[in-house]
Structure formats: structure tokens, C-alpha cells
Amino acid sequence: MKKNVTIYVSNMSEDIWEFIDSFNDFKMKSFEIQENARLADQHLHGVCDEKELVFISPYVLEQDFVEYIKSLYQFNSLNLFSPEKHTGEICTDLINDKKLFMQLKKILDEYSQVTLKSYSASQQFYLLKNRLIAEGYSVVTPESPTDEAAWTVNFFGSKSGIRQLAHMTSIEEPDFQVAEGLICMGIFEASRIAANKYLKKRGVVIKTNKGHSGSGVLIFREGDLPNEYHNCQQKLESILSKDNYWVQFPIVVEDLVNVNLKVGGGFPNTEYLIKGNGEIELLYYGGLIVTDQGVFKGMEIGDNVFNDRFLASIIDFGYFIGEKYSKFGYRGYYDVDMIASKNGNIYVSESNTRRTGSTHVYQSLSNLIGEDFVEDTYVISNNIHYRSDKAFVKFNEVTGRVQHLMFDKNSKEGVIFTSANILSQNAVGYIIVSPTKRRTVEI
Template identity: 20%
Template sequence: MSKILLGNILTAELVGEGARYPSEGLEGIGICSQRVLWGADDFDIVVLPIAPAREFAEYVTDLTQTDLQSLAFVETPVGYPGRGTVSAACARNRSFLAQFGELAVEHKVSKVAPYYFDQVAAAISHAARVAETTPGFGFADEGGVRMLNSKAHFRAIARAAGIPIAEGVVTTDPDHAADYAAQEIAAGRAVIVKQHRQCGGNGNEVLHPLPDDEAIGALTAVHLSSKHEVLWHLASNWPRYSDGGRERVVIESYVPGCLPVYLEFNLSHDGIQKFGRGEMLMSPTNDGIAVPGGITEISGYEGFRTDALKLAETVRSLGYRGFMSVDGMATPSGPVLVNEINVRDGGSTHVHHLAERVLGIAAQGGKHIVTKVRHTDHNFSDTRKRIEANGLDFDHAAKTGVIVTMAVTPSQKFEYTAIGNSATEATEFATALEEEFHSA
């Protein structure tokens, strides 16, 4: 049986109503959503805000050995906030939804598999008459996925399960936040302020007591030396932090020198399957992943794995089905503090799909991988030719080299995945590519 893949990477439910969209523009987000192609099987229906160029679709399906001719591509109608996103208006667009009835029968669809399960995914499930056969539909249809992707709700779930997390508070009161932040800063410790419906470090801000302190995991850092400065800063920025007063704000003690790591699972009717693990590369916010990266070297790995599985079991018991990642911070002293959960496809999901389908191995082992987004002055075809001319193109026999995992966006960015038999070899491929292309 086949599925409907929905590339709804950017939704108001996921990032907040008042989110600032990426500078590369919404069409670039539409290209990013094409990463879901790495999980496509024969006869799937692929729903995207921007249909992939034929050349990129052929490239992906050739590597995954998927029959491109068997796939059906549906481009979503344009609505707020613009071309490049799967608009919430799709859930009310009768002509858009109507086509899924016939397509679902023709392709023998049994479920909808979205990047993120929102109201559009629910509407498509009903239109395709697969709501009852889509795993976890009842929980998702009632907004359960939105609840679990909240950083504020995560802290409550983690504390209830006894999972180690950073010290902090969740509040709707800027004075409460200021009291906590001022106390930490007076003690010489930094804090990180998080918009609880953002991802990839977007919306985060580090407030620290000393100039030039480390600020990994946030777009901006602010030096505040007194309680008065803390009060003024939080009061003046509270509308941004709280999404115009609609959301709670998370403020936590910032632990410097941490290694960001993750574990990814697939929660199904049969249980919990490990799907991948790795290190998140930060510069200062998300700059790619390394698989397995430094996660295998941290002293607290076994404890982190136990905690991550406990969280996955909790989430599965609530009724969620689909991909889930657990992010952690391996502290210099040893323990791994769990940072958040992402109940959706993540920035690593397509890479682990690639690892299983192209390399023929489980995502957790066998090869070493580095994935990053970089700038190119060329189109997809010429970018590939430059990679090949430098001897970096993927070698099908050795199963090493560079794969282009995301087509070139309107702002001239593309994503590459460098694969080696060792961490050193994967890094050498990535370094050679970095020398060939400009950094993002």
C-alpha cells in the first residue's frame, strides 16, 4: 500500500503565528520541502508547495531506486503567507481536496505521512478516506501534535518522567522571567530565552553577564550586566518572545561547552524503532548534522538513550505515530540534558532515509555522514557537474562521496551529504566541497 507524503515544512502551527520567516524567502522553503522525496516509495502521492524540477526528481528516485513514473505530484494552491508554504487555506479548498479521492483509489493509499501533522494533513486524510487507517490520526486530529511540539509542554512532560533538563521557568509574566534571569546573571551565569513554537535555534536569544560569551543555539546574544538592564530588555522584547502575548516563554540556564546531539525514532503500531542518531552542527544555530558524529564519544550516551526511549514511550502511549527526535546537550561534566522533542520529520529524517535506502544500511552505523547547506552560483545541473569534476560525486560501488540532498533554492543554496567509511573520510569530502563552494 502507498501513502500521501505532505511536505508542509513551514506552518503557523509549528513556528507560531508571529514568526519571522527565513530571509531566503518562502520559495526557498518550498524547495526545502522536497527533501520528503527521499522517503517516497513506488505509487506514493507527493504533495508539495512547489513541485520538484524533473531533473532533481530523477536524481533522487534513481538513487533510491523508486519508479518516478509511478509517483503522483500535487502542487498546493497558493495562500497565506505565500508561494512556498502549504497554506492552512488548503484545508478549506474543495477543488484541491477533491482530487485526493480519486488519486487515493488509483494509488491504493492507506495513510497520510506529513512532515508535520496539522489541519491540512487532517483534511487530506478525510478527503482521501484514509483517516481511519492513518496511524495516530485521532490524536493528531485533535491537536495533539501541536501540543507535543511545544517547548513549554515538553518541560512538563520531561519533569513528570524524571528526565534531566536545564534549570528554568515557563511563564507568561515578563517580571517572573526577569527575576529568574537577573538572579542567574548576578551569579555569573547566562540564560537562554526561547520562543516555544520555533525550531532550529530560530527565536532563541542568549542573555549573558560578560561580553563575548559563547552563545550557541541562538541567533542573537545580548550582554546585560545589571538587574535594571535585564528588566528593561525583557519588558521591551516580551511581545516578540511571546508571539504578541499569545504564547508562554521558556527561559533556561545556559550551559556553555555542550555538544548538541539527537536520537530519532519511528513510533508505530508495532512499537518504537530506532531510526537514527547524530550530532547537530551549530554555527551558532543549526548548520547541519554529523552521523554518528560525536554522540558515540560522550560519556553520558547510555543515560541519554534511556531517557530518550522513556520520552518516546510516553509520547507513543498518548497516541502519536510517526517520526520523533529527542535533542540533548552533552554537558562538559558528563550528563546529557534533554533539550526538546520534535514530534514530526526533522532536519535529519531525510538523511536517515537516504542512509537506509541508498547505502543499504541501518541509519545508525556502517558509514559516517556530514550534511550541510551551502551557497552555489550555479543551477542544480552545473552544481552537480562541479562536484563530479572535483572527484567528489557519489561512488555507487564504494557507497562514498557527495550526494545533493536538496535542490538549489531561489537564494542559491543547496544541501549536500558527504558520506565516508570513517569520520575522517566524510570530513575530507565535506572540506573539499567547502573549498569548491562558498559558505552559506
């Protein structure tokens, strides 16, 4: 019997399932589920350090992409499973797919231990874990809290949770700041608070408690709303009433920060891993690439993205927050998203208690270049870059067109494609890496 096998479940939609399930618009709900599902093949890069791997994804992965992944990384065994029915709750779908679950058990029977990992330690993830244990398997979850501490995932991963933590620790760490704001319930109350703030501050940001990659975030700048209070309030109430999640969940209304784009693009980020023993490991740091409406696209990673003094301060922020998470029992990946303000302050905007949109970048480059890649290279990643050419292309056509730019293991520079699934959206996902920023931008 072999020693250990890792099951990885690509369960992006489960991380925000209550949010998705609240959508009034069925088409919008379906689009969100499908977009998350299409990014599943990206997660193969994120588990490239595994040797014996069972990868569970919502959709069957394109074979050319799988072969590409195998050419980059060294798996001893790679089994790919996709449930016949995809609802967005993939852990539940796997359990309910009796034929597939039996196939999974057949593989697991060859191993003495199962390591279960996922994008997010969702409620459905714990159902799968406990089902496997009930089936008699020895299951470990090194990147997830215990059942008793599972509450930390949603609490600290929410907009209100990180805000409460900042207030709880304001005396201990006065530099841990969030933008001035309030937590409220109901669209009428939120629209009144937001209208008042908009007219006084010439801008306002409204966030649902746990959205995803820009969904559930509204940013209003000067000129976007009426300049008279009642008209402004009514306009905001009308906008919020279009989506049920504004009614169901807490709402954060906060100041629109005047972003200093000269500091790492204005949106610094650090990512860490809290190990099973509570020890915190810094993984990487960089600047988020986001749209004007707050939609995450990718990252710039490199030792010269920030000056040394600023870098030290944001790394300290992350460790401080991680120490609190660890104390409450959280285990696994987390990041800290920040905003650099023109007033000189750094504001924490949110923290994701899960793998993130750049964890796969870290894992890929650590494998291909080494864990010191942050200090030795400059990286630009983009998870969904929409192509101007609307003609559909297959994955092998894309790689064929840019063969001369593909990542080379000897020179340790070039393009790494992160997804084939999103080609159906006329988009590509990529990581570009080289020793210098100039060369990375050229590629």
C-alpha cells in the same frame, strides 16, 4: 485496482503555524514560510522507500532535481502536485484548490487504500485526512496519532511540554534532566526572571513555547547585556517586545549550559519511530551541528561520534521518553535534542514530535546503503550551507562541477544533494557519506 498509494505532504510551516502567524513583521513571516517551502524537495529523500507516491509540495520542483532523485531511488510511480496558491497551510491550500484536488482524486481512484503521511501531524493535516475519508477513500495514517491523541503532537513537541514531562518523571528517571528554569507568561515577567538569572549565572536562554530551527530562541552570554539589574531587565523587555509571539505564548527562561564540545560536538541527538502498535524503534544517533545562536544546520552521524557508555545512556533517555509518548497515544517520528554539559550532566533541551531535519538523511542512506549505515559509515549533513559565490547556479550546474564527488552506489560514498530549491538563496543542502570520518571530511 492497485492496492496502496502513499500521499506525502511537505507541511513544515503547519508544524509551527501559530508561531509563524504571530509574527509582527510581514516580511519576516513571508521569509519563514518561503524558507520552509524551499526545503520541501529535501523531503523527497525522506520518502524514497515508497513505491507508489503522490508528493505534495508548496512549490513546483525543479525537473533536473526530480530526475536526479529518480536516478537514486526506485519509484514505480511518482506524481508531484503543488497548489496554485501557497499560504503556508498547504493541506488547506490543497483542499481549496478545486482543480488540483480533482486531479488528486483521479489518481486515488486507482487504489484501494491511501496511506497519508506528512512532515508534521498538524491540525491542517487532520482536516485533509478527514476530507479524504469524507470523499469515500480508505485512509490510514501510520505515522500520526489518532484524532483523540492528536494533542500529544503539540504538547510534547513544545518547550514547556518536555520540561513538564521531565518534572513528572523525576523520581522514576532522575537522570532525565532539563536545564534549571521556569515557565512563565508575558514579556515583563520573563524579562525580570531572565535578568535575575543572567546576572547570577552570567548567561541566560529564553525560548518561546514552540519555535523552529533557532527561531524563537534567544541566547545571551556574558557581556551581551547590561550588568545592572534594572538596565538588564529593561533591555530584555525591549528585545522581547519586538515580536508578538513572546506575548502570545508561554516563555521558558533557563540556565545557559556550559557546553562540552568534546562530546559529539556538545549536542547529542537520537531519533525514533513509534509504530502503530506502540512499539518504539531506534533509527539513528549523532551530534547536531548548530550555530552559536542555536540555529540547526545539520548532523554528524556515525558509530564513533560517542563512546559506548555515553551512547548507551542517551539511547536509554530516548526510549524512556518514547515509552511515555506511546502511553499517551503519540505515534510517529520523534527525536530528543540534548546538551552535554562540562559538569558531566546531560540535559534534554527539546523533543520534536514530527519528522526532523535529519529524517531524510536516515531514509536516504537506509535505502542506498542499508539500515546499518550508522555503524558502517560516517555522515555529515547540512540542510542549508550558504555559498560564498553569490552568482546564481542551476542544479545541473552544481552537480556538474562536483561530478567526481557524487555518491557512487558501488563504493557507497560521496555527496548526495538534498535540495535544488534553496539554490535561489545561494545555498546548497547535502549529505556526505563514506566509511570513515577522515574520508568524509576530505570529500
